[in-house]
Amino acid sequence: MDSKLIVYNTLTRQKETFKPIDEEVVGMYVCGPTVYGDAHLGHAKSYVSFDLVYRYLVHIFPKVKYVQNITDVGHLTDDADEGDDKIAKQSRLEKIDPMAVVERYMFNYFRDMDALNVRRADIYPRPSGHIPEQIEIILDLIAKGFAYEVNGSVYFDVAKYDETFDYGKLSGRSVEEMMEGAANRTLAAQSDKKNGFDFALWKRADPSHLMQWNSPWGKGFPGWHIECTVMSQKYLGDNFDIHGGGLENQFPHHECEIAQAEAHTGKAFANYWLHNNMVTINGQKMGKSLGNGIFCSELFTGDNFQLERAYSPMTIRFFILQSHYRSTLDFSNDALEAASKGFARLQKGLDRINELEASDKSTIDISSLKDSLYHAMNDDFNSPIAISKLFDSLKMVAALEAGEETITIADLELFKSLFNTFFFDILGLEVEETGTQSNEITDELMGLILDFRKAAKEQRDWGTADKIRDKLKELNIGIKDSTDGASWEFEK
RNA sequence: GGUCUCGUGGCCGAGCGGCUAGGCUGCGGUCUGCAAAACCGCCUACAGCGGUUCGAAUCCGCUCGAGACCUCCA
DSSP: OOSOOEEEETTTTEEEEOOOSSTTEEEEEEOOOBOSSOOBHHHHHHHHHHHHHHHHHHHHSSEEEEEEOOBOSOOBOOTTOOSOBHHHHHHHHHTSOHHHHHHHHHHHHHHHHHHTTOOOOSBOOOGGGGHHHHHHHHHHHHHTTSEEEETTEEEEOHHHHHHHSOTTTTTTOOHHHHHHHHHHSOOOOOOSOSSTTOEEEEEEOOTTOSSOBOOTTSSEEEOHHHHHHHHHHHHHOSSEEEEEEEGGGIIIIIHHHHHHHHHHHSSOOEEEEEEEOOEEETTEEOOTTTTOOOBHHHHHHTOSTTOSSOOOHHHHHHHHHTSOTTSOEEEOHHHHHHHHHHHHHHHHHHHHHHTOOOBSSOOSOHHHHHHHHHHHHHBTOOHHHHHHHHHHHHHHHHHHHTTSSOOBHHHHHHHHHHHHIIIIIISOOOOOOOSSOOOHHHHHHHHHHHHHHHHHHHTTOHHHHHHHHHHHHHTTEEEEEETTEEEEEEOO
16 A cells, blocks of 8 residues: 555656546546437546546545536547537437537436446536637737737647647647658648648637637637647646546647647646547447447446347446456447446355454465555556455355455445445445345245245145246246255345 | 558457456356246356567567558548
């Protein structure tokens, strides 16, 4: 527990000891979703990953200020689409206001993330609510000579910035390379930009554009990158600790955020950049064009042609946490089935530990379990290792149950609190309700049925005993016989 | 074409110079009237080919394969 938290910083491409600017309050900003559609498996991985980071930071630091944007001024849909942004396109499709699209999918996003037990950020700023702040910083960038206006649009002057700063330091690119790259590519569209790699801070909107605002340069809308720069700095300060996001946003989005911020303040922007990896499905990348996307809601209901059955939110969360956040995660029914079973066993461990009896000496080493758990998390949030240690501890539980090992009351309390802390607080797992709640009536009824079955067994009437068990099985009620009598539970 | 990741046993997935993670499946066993659950044991893998090293899944090179990004817009 004394060891330090190590994080992989994309900025330096290596693992570093995490040193917060202010030990009392760690600041973290994570790129949130553009809310023009439901959250899918990729969102689940991304936000569960940063939830793990958040939860662990909360665990080891006094306070964490967590900011995540909800992008409600859309970006373009894809290369083929021109003019419309993602939200505007969806708004035409659904024949509702762009902001109604935003409201709908934002609430769906929260609904799905809540199901995955993703803790809410402290602030969810939206770019449409920060237009004046964005205009302000753009004016400053123009004043400082890092931006220029052309025909009602404002662009960031990357070459100018690169004279005194280092454009490309996050993604490992250089302006020279990009110039060569651009020369080798056939870029169809001409533009108002000085250089192809300049990016928009503000775009002029034609009258048909659904979302537009007044600005010193006429009607328009903000560029995509500027929102994150403005909102992260507004709530966390010019220089803050952690900026997170998906790997695919490393370039250009995060690179541009850095350029805008550092040109604006002259100071370093985020100290640590954390990027989570993507999801593949049966070894193939998940993408709209491949038609293999799976929404969170579909995972929970099983309503997708690629799913053999529904998987509970906690199974999905556990599945995600069983791989490292910087690794790709391959989705398949077999993998989820495995996760589901493993998670069920881990859950049962909670009860088993609670039922352990203390003794006057310990023959097992709880402190080394503790060390290994914290060591795993301190090593760049290595949840798969932490989970493996929890499974290892189940072996100890079995030995204790069998009386092969003993444990003192103090060690047992430590064991309980350790297991619970990691299971609930850090990994953010929950004990799943089995769908059907038992109540007094069902308890009584089941007691009655089990009495009948017990009587049948005493008569060695195995046919009746098995029939009762089989019929209950069909109702997803499992019977377990033991030497102390039979018990039952709802199964999935 | 450029930049950068990655390729681990039937499946998923850690490790990243020596000490053969973990989960799931399968097989054997304990328990049980039979099951289920639980427990115990077994299945010794690192894409291929070279190289460095006393020693490589881990470092280097090449080949093959997969993925992300590459400034129109966002």
